[in-house]
Amino acid sequence: WATNFSGPTGDPIRFFDGTAWTNFLPIINGANELHQSLILLPYKDRLLAMNTWEGATLAGSTAFPQRIRFSQNGSPIDQTLGWLDDVVGRGGFIDIPTNEAIVSAEFIKDTLLIKCERSSWKVIYTGNETLPFVVQQINTELGAESTFSIVPFDRGVFTVGNYGVTTDDSVNVSRIDERIPDIVFSINNDNEGVERVYGIRNFQQQLVYWSFPNSAENPTYPNKILVYNYINRTF
Numbered sequence: 001w002a003t004n005f006s007g008p009t010g011d012p013i014r015f016f017d018g019t020a021w022t023n024f025l026p027i028i029n030g031a032n033e034l035h036q037s038l039i040l041l042p043y044k045d046r047l048l049a050m051n052t053w054e055g056a057t058l059a060g061s062t063a064f065p066q067r068i069r070f071s072q073n074g075s076p077i078d079q080t081l082g083w084l085d086d087v088v089g090r091g092g093f094i095d096i097p098t099n100e101a102i103v104s105a106e107f108i109k110d111t112l113l114i115k116c117e118r119s120s121w122k123v124i125y126t127g128n129e130t131l132p133f134v135v136q137q138i139n140t141e142l143g144a145e146s147t148f149s150i151v152p153f154d155r156g157v158f159t160v161g162n163y164g165v166t167t168d169d170s171v172n173v174s175r176i177d178e179r180i181p182d183i184v185f186s187i188n189n190d191n192e193g194v195e196r197v198y199g200i201r202n203f204q205q206q207l208v209y210w211s212f213p214n215s216a217e218n219p220t221y222p223n224k225i226l227v228y229n230y231i232n233r234t235f
Contacts, residue, residue, distance in 0.1 A: 005038045008053060008061050013037065015077065026071075026083035028091065031056045034069060034083060038147065039105050043112050044125045044132065047076035050114070051102040065101035068114070068123065069093040070133060089129045096121055096135050104144045106157045111170045115144035118162050120173045139173035142166050145187075146197035151208050153201075153230070160184060160197050160210060165228070176228070180235050183226060188213040191220040198222070206231045 001024075003013045012035055013024040025033045035058040037049035049069045055061030072082045072090045083091035096102065100116035107113070112123040120139040126132055142161050144150065149160035156167035158176065164184055165177040177183060187193055193213045201208050207229055211222035228235050 001040050003037055003040055005036055005051070007036070008059050010036070010058075012058060013040070013049075022077075024077075024079065025058070026076075026079040026091075027081075028054060028069070028083050028093075029086045033057075035061045037069070038102065041105055041107075041112070043070075043123070045073050046132065047071045048112075048123075048133075050105060064095070066096040066098055066116075067093055068096070068102070068133065068135070073129070073132075092131065094131075094133055094135060100143065104147045104150050104159065106150045106152050108152065108157055108168070108170050109154075113138075113157055113168055113170060115150070115159055115161075115168075117145065118143045120144075120168055122170050138168065138170065142173045142175070145184075145194040147195065148198045149210060151199040151201050158199065158208060158228075160187070160199065160212075165210075165226075176233070177235065183235075186212075186215050186224075188215040188218060190215075190218060196222055 001015045004011055014021045015024050025035055028034050032054055034054055036053040038051035041048050052064045052067050052069055053061040076082055085092045100118055102116055104115040114121040120143055121135050121137050124134050144159045144161050146160050151158040156169045159166050164175040166173050167176050197212045199210045207227055210226040212224055213219045213222050214224045
């Protein structure tokens with residue numbers, strides 16, 4: 001699966017079956033289709049599309065930044081019936097009750113965490129075919145600014161957020177950067193800087209790296225690396 005979230009003048013979602021790429025624009029109701037989403041993740045035998053663009057055409061689609069749309073239980077590549085939200089047992093959607101956009105998502109054990117701009121949520125599986133998922137809020141002030149800044153661990157998920165570097169265990173969200181509390185304010189907001197922050201874990205060295213563009217130099221691409229030792233909790 002590939003989604004580049006390039007807006008109504010960009011590309012559709014696509015999937016590769018081992019032989020060819022196929023444009024993915026499933027019918028969701030009437031003449032409306034799902035055209036783009038920031039995030040695609042499988043969960044509980046369904047495919048979830050988060051922060052979506054929907055409409056009759058890609059060029060005429062509307063953004064739904066708080067939306068989580070889900071497919072039927074089973075294969076999501078049925079573009080005629082698999083995503084219908086007006087037929088019980090097929091697809092559907094839930095909107096997070098916030099005016100913030102969904103920025104990132106990650107699993108901790110069997111729980112799907114959702115990071116909005118300034119808040120954190122989790123998706124709860126109900127097992128009900130009519131409404132298989134609901135959302136619960138975890139934190140009201142700590143979210144994520146960068147989609148690819150998330151680094152998963154068994155007991156928590158690290159994220160670069162609006163106020164600091166945080167860890168989320170699906171119950172509590174707390175900062176881990178108290179020794180360098182101003183570091184997130186060094187991330188460049190120009191040139192789509194917050195979208196360029198990327199995190200990765202080094203298992204051998206027991207470190208986490210985040211690349212980011214330093215605001216003092218106003219670069220287009222990342223030119224600094226924040227290194228975190230998660231054993232002795234130092235930066």
